[in-house]
Amino acid sequence: MQHKWQRWNLNSRKWLWIVVVIGLIATLPVVYDRLQTEKSSKTVEIVFDYRDLVDAASYRANPQDYISQQLDRLKEAGVQSMAVYENTLEDYRKARRVMYWGAQDVANLTDSVIPENENYTYVLFTSKANAEALAPTIRDTFSDLGIRAEDWNFRGQQGLIIETPVEDALLKPMAPDESTLITLHDKGFHIVPRLVDSLPYNEEAMNRLIERFKSLDVKRILFEGDSVKGFNDNEDLQSIASFAELLKQNGIGIATIENLKEQQKGFNKLAFLLDYNVTRLYSLSENDSTLKPDVIADRFALATKDRNIRMLYLNTAPTRNTAKAQIDDSVDNLVTSLSEPGGAVDKIKDNGFTLGQAAAFDVVDSPFQRYFKLAAVIGAVAMVALMISHFVPWLTLLAWALGLIGSAGLLLVKPVLFEQALALAVAISAPTLAMVLAVRKINRSGPPLAVQGATTVRGSIPGSVQGVMNPQRRLVQSLVLYVKTALISLSAVPFVIALLNNITYSLVLNQFRGVSLLHIAPIGLVGIYVLLYRGEFALNKTGKLLRTPVTLAMVAAAAVLGVIGLYYLSRTGNSGTASSYELAFRNFMESVFGVRPRSKEFLLAHPVFILGTFLALKYRNAAYLMIVAVIGQLSMVDTFAHIHSPVLISLVRGLLGLGLGLILGVIAVIVWQIAEGCWKRWLPLLKK
Numbered sequence: 001m002q003h004k005w006q007r008w009n010l011n012s013r014k015w016l017w018i019v020v021v022i023g024l025i026a027t028l029p030v031v032y033d034r035l036q037t038e039k040s041s042k043t044v045e046i047v048f049d050y051r052d053l054v055d056a057a058s059y060r061a062n063p064q065d066y067i068s069q070q071l072d073r074l075k076e077a078g079v080q081s082m083a084v085y086e087n088t089l090e091d092y093r094k095a096r097r098v099m100y101w102g103a104q105d106v107a108n109l110t111d112s113v114i115p116e117n118e119n120y121t122y123v124l125f126t127s128k129a130n131a132e133a134l135a136p137t138i139r140d141t142f143s144d145l146g147i148r149a150e151d152w153n154f155r156g157q158q159g160l161i162i163e164t165p166v167e168d169a170l171l172k173p174m175a176p177d178e179s180t181l182i183t184l185h186d187k188g189f190h191i192v193p194r195l196v197d198s199l200p201y202n203e204e205a206m207n208r209l210i211e212r213f214k215s216l217d218v219k220r221i222l223f224e225g226d227s228v229k230g231f232n233d234n235e236d237l238q239s240i241a242s243f244a245e246l247l248k249q250n251g252i253g254i255a256t257i258e259n260l261k262e263q264q265k266g267f268n269k270l271a272f273l274l275d276y277n278v279t280r281l282y283s284l285s286e287n288d289s290t291l292k293p294d295v296i297a298d299r300f301a302l303a304t305k306d307r308n309i310r311m312l313y314l315n316t317a318p319t320r321n322t323a324k325a326q327i328d329d330s331v332d333n334l335v336t337s338l339s340e341p342g343g344a345v346d347k348i349k350d351n352g353f354t355l356g357q358a359a360a361f362d363v364v365d366s367p368f369q370r371y372f373k374l375a376a377v378i379g380a381v382a383m384v385a386l387m388i389s390h391f392v393p394w395l396t397l398l399a400w401a402l403g404l405i406g407s408a409g410l411l412l413v414k415p416v417l418f419e420q421a422l423a424l425a426v427a428i429s430a431p432t433l434a435m436v437l438a439v440r441k442i443n444r445s446g447p448p449l450a451v452q453g454a455t456t457v458r459g460s461i462p463g464s465v466q467g468v469m470n471p472q473r474r475l476v477q478s479l480v481l482y483v484k485t486a487l488i489s490l491s492a493v494p495f496v497i498a499l500l501n502n503i504t505y506s507l508v509l510n511q512f513r514g515v516s517l518l519h520i521a522p523i524g525l526v527g528i529y530v531l532l533y534r535g536e537f538a539l540n541k542t543g544k545l546l547r548t549p550v551t552l553a554m555v556a557a558a559a560v561l562g563v564i565g566l567y568y569l570s571r572t573g574n575s576g577t578a579s580s581y582e583l584a585f586r587n588f589m590e591s592v593f594g595v596r597p598r599s600k601e602f603l604l605a606h607p608v609f610i611l612g613t614f615l616a617l618k619y620r621n622a623a624y625l626m627i628v629a630v631i632g633q634l635s636m637v638d639t640f641a642h643i644h645s646p647v648l649i650s651l652v653r654g655l656l657g658l659g660l661g662l663i664l665g666v667i668a669v670i671v672w673q674i675a676e677g678c679w680k681r682w683l684p685l686l687k688k
Contacts, residue, residue: 009396013389016382016400020491023379026372027494030501031647033364037503038646040362041279044304044353045220045311046338046345047081047192048074050184051091052286052316056329058094059318070331071187077339078355081190083313084180085224086173089123089138095177097130098123102166109154121169122152124159131158133179138162141174144202173198175209181216190357191216192255196224197231201239207246214250219357220279220311221247222255223264231266240266244273253277253360255311256507258303268509276503279310279358280644286317289330293337298587300337301347306595308506308644310358312344363503376498377407380426383495387429390436391529416510423499424514427641430492431633432522434485436529438609439626441481442616445469446623469617475669478613479662485609486658489633493640497647505643512641518634526630530623595649597656598635605632606661611668632661 053070057063071082085091092098101122107114123138125131135158142149142162152159162169173196181191193213206229213221223229230239247253254270256263256278271278282303284296303309314334321328338344345355385400410418469477496512504510590596609632612625636654640647 006394009389009393012397012400013386016386016389016396019382020379020386023376023382024491024494026375026379027498029366029372030369030376030498031494033366033369034497034501035647036364037361037506038308038648040364041308041310041359042353043310043356043359044348045081045190045192045279045356045358046079046314047083047281047311048079048314048334049316050082050180051085053331054091054095056316056318056331058096059327059329063096071184071189073335074331075188077335078345079189079314079338080355080357081192082184083192083194083222084176084184085194086175086196087177088173089121089170092134092177096126097134098125100124100166100169119165121162121164121166122154122159123162124152124154124157126157128158134177135160137174137178140205141172142169144205145172145199171198175205175212181212185216191218192220192222193218194222194224195229197227197229198225201230201233201237201243203237203239203242206243210246210250210252213252218252219359220253220255222257222281223267225264226262227265228254228267228270234266240270241273244270247274248277253279255279255281255358256509257313258282258307258309258508263509268504271504271507271509276363276507277360278507278509279360280308280507281311281313282307282309283313284315284334286315286330289314289316289334290319291333293333293340293343296334296337297340297342297344297347298590300344301351302590304348304353305351306645306649308361308646361503361506369501373498373501376495377411377422378404380422380495380499381407383433383492384425384429387433387436387525390433390440391525391533419499419502420510420513423496423512423641424518426492426495426499427518427637428521428525428634430495431489431630431637432525434488434633435522435526435626435630437488438481438485438613439526439530439623442613442623442626445477446617446620471614471673474614474617475666477617478610478669479666481613482606482610482662482665485633486636489636490654492637496637496640497643500643508644512643515638515641518638518641522630522634523627527627530627593656595652595656597653597660598639601632601635601654601657602660602664605629605635606658607665607668608632610662610665611672614669615672632657 053067054063057066057070060066089098089100093100101109101124103114103119103122106112106122125134138160139149142164148163149160150163152161176193184191191213228240228243230237230243233239234241253274254267254277256267256271258280282300284299288296288299300312303312316330316334318327318329336343348355381400381403384403385396388399389396407418407422410421500512502510505512585599586596605628608625609629612622612629615622615625636657639645639650639653642650
């Protein structure tokens with residue numbers, strides 16, 4: 001019975017391959033839907049932070065003139081929108097529209113004694129026009145909070161006394177300044193409001209504000225702080241749902257900011273209620289706004305092309321320039337980075353985008369997509385079972401059956417966890433299986449153990465070693481195996497796309513999990529296979545390894561490998577950093593090819609695969625190089641696991657890596673052959 005079960009498991013491999021192929025065919029319509037979705041939004045919006053501009057202007061001799069001049073320059077440079085905040089008294093002070101004092105300061109101004117039981121805020125408007133424009137907004141804000149505000153006059157100027165300490169009054173956000181909205185709208189800017197959730201949610205006031213935004217043709221809002229509007233009161237008032245309904249009625253969407261340490265609270269729920277009327281935004285920080293114009297332009301071009309970013313957010317800040325003994329800001333630098341020939345605007349347009357108000361992706365979801373996904377699930381589980389079959393053959397059928405049952409259960413209980421777990425499993429399995437099959441092919445085609453070190457014998461094929469094919473055939477077989485292995489590795493890609501074909505992954509509201517595991521598991525599995533599954537039975541080798549004495553050289557080698565492994569893991573994911581030389585090389589590759597291939601693929605792993613296969617067909621121990629070569633296979637799959645990157649960009653990146661890796665691999669083989677020939681020729685001379 002045991003032999004029958006073993007035979008069934010081994011024979012099941014060909015049927016599992018058929019299931020994998022059927023699953024791959026089923027993924028194609030889902031991949032097509034993903035491509036159509038990615039084509040649906042091609043408009044990029046450039047937004048400038050108006051509060052930053054006002055802050056920078058407050059250090060100029062003529063602040064209002066400076067603001068007007070810079071607005072015109074920014075408009076001409078390609079900025080279409082201005083981000084406008086809910087104002088505070090401090091914002092109005094910087095704009096020279098109000099002055100304010102606490103009780104102690106007013107007592108000093110009026111030569112009076114400070115009241116013992118009054119700690120109020122005293123606001124003075126700098127002109128009658130400002131009083132008429134701002135007084136109603138300030139009154140309404142504090143009145144809604146139960147704080148009284150009464151008229152006050154000082155030296156002929158109108159003002160208000162707000163019955164709360166100045167420290168408290170400065171924290172209260174008010175509706176965006178109406179005169180600012182009108183000025184920006186008249187200058188041709190779109191308005192992008194930034195709302196904060198620091199006050200109790202007031203549905204009536206919010207309704208008035210959203211209707212005003214609609215009249216200004218506002219299409220998208222941002223949030224300031226760590227939560228969306230209405231989050232803090234949602235438990236009692238269901239305010240997120242109320243706010244979402246207001247936005248939907250007025251055709252207004254939201255934006256998610258890239259690389260936040262933590263997503264704003266309530267954002268995912270609000271996005272869901274808005275049917276994912278969401279765009280991704282890249283924010284250039286105040287510090288980064290001083291980078292060289294070409295660096296900023298490259299960042300913007302890559303963000304829109306490679307990461308589905310549709311809003312670019314510009315910040316600035318006043319800085320002390322001791323060299324010039326003056327206060328500077330980065331507006332000039334930003335204008336240059338956008339408008340100079342070959343700058344950000346030109347690059348964005350050259351990549352097929354237009355400038356305007358950003359629109360959300362129009363999600364394409366064909367009626368039969370769920371059935372195609374079901375077939376993809378069955379095929380993905382079959383791929384995982386095939387990988388397991390080459391390590392523990394008697395588990396093949398059991399792994400597939402348990403995988404299907406487990407997938408069904410997890411799909412019902414936690415569907416998001418299911419799709420992420422299966423996507424990770426198939427992403428690990430395909431490159432591992434591809435490399436295992438490559439090693440098996442090398443074992444079958446390479447020399448037996450007795451041939452190593454053999455010499456040419458009489459009657460053998462000229463230029464060959466007994467039992468070893470000539471260099472030309474070895475190179476051809478290496479290249480054929482290179483292509484076959486890449487195709488098997490890339491077979492994981494349609495499964496990953498189908499399993500994670502949800503707009504939440506494109507918007508990075510959900511993410512592919514297990515990047516570090518994907519980068520290390522195939523290396524470990526292929527390493528185990530090369531060490532234990534070549535030649536004699538694996539358990540015999542394991543016993544020998546366990547009985548092998550540990551030497552100082554082994555400890556040193558393990559330490560070196562550990563350091564290399566830690567460095568390798570530190571370079572994975574979004575947290576990895578690169579040196580200035582590497583960044584320069586990346587920019588060079590980007591400018592040459594339009595899409596930057598991954599360096600570890602074409603500079604290391606792919607050439608090592610070709611050279612390692614070429615050598616292993618003659619020297620069996622060269623198969624250990626395949627442990628390094630697997631990095632290229634898993635890296636290709638990982639490229640597509642970045643769901644926020646367009647599929648076609650990822651495909652071009654992978655194909656470029658394969659092409660360049662092939663060229664460098666062939667060069668490496670030629671160099672090896674020359675070096676080997678020189679060594680054989682010079683070694684006898686050296687011995688003499």
